[in-house]
Every structure is written in structure tokens, then in C-alpha cells.
Amino acid sequence: MNIVKLNTLQRRLLVYVILPMVAIAGLTIRFGLEFAESAVTARLKSDLELVGRAIRLPISDALLKGDLQAVQANLDSVFSIGRVYGASVYNTAGQLVASAGITERDLSNSSIAEEAVKTGIKQDSYRQVAGLNMFSQFLPVIDRGGRIIGLLQINRRASDFEQSLDQLASYAWLSWGIFALIIVVVLILGHYRSVGRYVTQLVDSMRRVADGNLQHRAKQQGPDELKEIATGLNLMLDSLSRAQQELSTRQQHEMQLEKALRKQEKMAAIGSVASGVAHELGAPLTVIDGRAQRLLRQQEDASTRQELGKIRGQVQRLTQLVNQLLDFTRSPQNGLQPVAVSDWVNAAISSVKLELTDDAPKIVLQEALPVAEIAVDATRMELAMVNLLRNALQAATSEVMVSCQLTADKLRISITDDGEGLPADWSFDDLIQPFQSTKAQGQGTGLGLTIVQQIVEAHGGQLRLHDRPEHGCIAEMIIPTRSVKES
Secondary structure, X not given: OOOOOOOHHHHHHHHHHHHHHHHHHHHHHHHHHHHHHHHHHHHHHHHHHHHHHHHHHHHHHHHHHXXXXXXXXXXXXXXXXXXXXXXXXXXXXXXXXXXXXXOOOEOOOOHHHHHHHHHOOOEEEEEEEOOEEEEEEEEEEEOOOXXXXXXXXXXXXXXXXXXXXXXXXXXXXXXXXXXXXXXXXHHHHHHHHHHHHHHHHHHHHHHHHHOOOOOOOOOOOOOHHHHHHHHHHHHHHHHHXXXXXXXHHHHHHHXXXXXXXXXXXXXXXXXXXXXXXXXXXXXXXXXXXXXXXXXXXXXXXXXXXXXXXXXXXXXXXHHHHHHHHHHHXXXXXXXXXXXXHHHHHHHHHHHHHOOOOOOOOEEEEOOOOOOOEEEEOHHHHHHHHHHHHHHHHHHOOOEEEEEEEEOOOEEEEEEXXXXXXXXXXXXXHHHOOOOOOOOOOOOOOOOHHHHHHHHHHHOOOEEEEEEOOOOOEEEEEEEEOOOOOOO
């Protein structure tokens, strides 16, 4: 953690908690120092008073006897007790009698000395003695009868008081500084370890979500309250993801419906046109074929008969086109009835074989057809098979292979040719579009795979087209055998 650069929570903790605590501690130290100053001053004054009282009575007796040596000896003795810088004895007029150390020579003009002699009460003050700042204490000298016979002055440097207090203040403020530093470090680190880092993680998670990463989830760590916030955030993100997924699914479904609707509208329009064209062409083609057949019976000339045969061939080709248009426009299925698979598969193969010439590719069944019945529209399924077989025969070089596999839930019919395969630039959707043909001009209508797709979808199945690994194409119809799509 970078302690120098504090985050918002840590700055607020510093301003609203740590600084007030440090300030309170500082005020406490200040008042404590004032109290200590009073206590130290009182103690030092008491010390001087005890010294004065200790020598006052012997000095009183010596003054009464006129023994100045004894007075001087008592004054000299105070230097062995505490830090005393001067001691002197004066008569009641303020004149010096004896002295030791730093003293004043005359107190006759000192009001404080006069007050001490007059009242008999101890007096003290800070004063200049020999150019030095001193604390002086004045004690009346009283004989055994209670009469004031002199004045005792004891001096101590004022700096002794200040030095003691300065040392105490230094220790106090140093302790305060150390305490403040410890408090700051402990609270900042404690806040980071207990709360701060988890709050930072939550903020980071929210920023990642705000940047668009809706898959991110917050870690559920730290105090219970922060865990609840993380849990709530994750639940909100889960709900948002589900809502987006539902919206995406709904949009895809709507797109599929719209695509299917457009396809149906297109197929309906094409079917309407195709139906009209087929009906309009059907009757004239029948008339043309009938008259060509009648002329063919009446002609003996071989050349004329050959030309009439070509006319009938083209008419039959147009008739086949009309039939495909009619197949394209018919209802997807007439009804589902249980029909043997072999019946409509064999019927389709037989129908296509009638169209083959001697040099056409052969139709080969790879295995026996399944002996089973499934519910289908047999006529429509036969038509689908016919269209796939025709496409395969037109693409094959030597043979077309047919296989059927029946399982419990589906029937798979595969028609394989050995031709060139599917065009590389055509997709499945391109191949099943109506009137889209890969054959040469005039060789296909482009409706065969469209009809197959319609029939297979109507049965709830799938049409698949894919190339063989070696060469050729495989067309598969997959028809469900248990649940058939009603149409």
C-alpha cells in the first residue's frame, strides 16, 4: 500500500478520526504540562522552605548569642542540601549580617523583605541578584519566644525551574509525537487491512463493470457488510446478464421469425406466379403434344417423323417443367400415414429408372432397405426422392449410391454421386433458393432442391448437402420417426 498517497476513505479517516485524536492528545499534554509546571514549582519552593526551616532555628539561637560564626556555619551548610546558590541573614532593618554564595548586600529598600518582617509570613519572588535571575525565598527568623529578630534569604536560580519544566515538556512532546505517529500508522494500516483493501477491490470491480466487463464478479471478502455489498453487486450483474441473454435470445428469435416470414412471403409470391404459369402452359402443351402425336401417326417420311419426335421431346420437357412448378406450389403435405420405407423409396427409384438411357449412370442400393413403417406423406416423400435422384444422376459419371439407416428416432436416406461435387462458391442457402441452378442453361429449373427442402421441413426433418472426401456429393434426408412436425 502507498501510505503517502491516501485514498478518499483514508483521508477522511485522517481528518475526522486521527487528527482529532492527536489534537485531543496534544491538548491533554498541554494541560498536563501546565499542571506539572505548577506542581514542580510548588515542589521546588517547598524544598527551599524545608531548607530554610531546617536552619532557621539554629540561626535564631546563634543571633541571640551573637555567635556570627555559628550563623555562618549554618549558612554554609545549605550548599550541601539541594541546588542552593546563595543564603544570607539580615537584621529586621534589612542590613546584612552574614552571607554565603550569591546574595544581596542590602534589603533595607526591599518591600518584600519588609513585608516578611512585618507579617512574619514567608515571602518569595523572582528577582535579579548579582545580575542573575534568581528565585528568592524570605523566611522571618523567630526566636523561641515568637519574636522576629531577623530575616533569612535563600536564593536559587530561576533556570532550575525552567530547566526542569523544559526537560519534562521535551519528554512530553516527544512522547506525543511518537504517539501521533503510531496512531496514524496503526489506524491507516489497520483500516487498509481490515476495510480499505476490500473497499478498493469493490471500487475496482465496479469500474471494470462500468467499462463494459459484465462477466466480472466481485470477490466476497472482508467484513460482513462489504460481503453483502459484493453479493448484491454480483446478484445485480447476474440478473443483468440473464436479462441481456434473454433479450439477445428474443432478438435472435425475432430475426429468425422475420427471416422465415420473408421467406414465406417470397415463396408465396413465387408460388403464385409459378402456379399461374403452370396452369397457363399446361393446356397448350397438352394440345401441342396431342397434335404432334397425331401428325406422327400420319407421316411416313422418316425425316418428318424425326422432327415431330423432337417436337414431342421438347413438349415433354416443358411438361416436366410445368409438373415441377405444380409440385412447388402444392400444399407441403397431404397427411401422414404409416407407410413402409421400402415402398416409397423403391417407387422413387423405379420412377427415375424409367427416364434413364442405356449409357446413363446406374442407381445402386448399398444395402437392403429397412423393414419398417414411418408416418409420412408417401407421395411427397417419393417426389423428394425423385428430385434428389435426378440431381445425382445429372452430376454422376458412373453410378449413384442409395443407402437407408433407420434408428429409434430418425430415418437417414443418403444419395451419393461420383461427380465433381458442390460448387465452391455456393452455400447451402444458395442451392435451395428457387430457380437457382448449377446446371448449364436450359438443363435445370432450379426447383428440385427447393421442393425437397420444403417436403423435408414439412416432416420436421433436415436436408444436408456436403462433398465426399474423394469426389462427388452426398445429399441426406433426415426424417424423425417419433415426432413429426405438423404443417
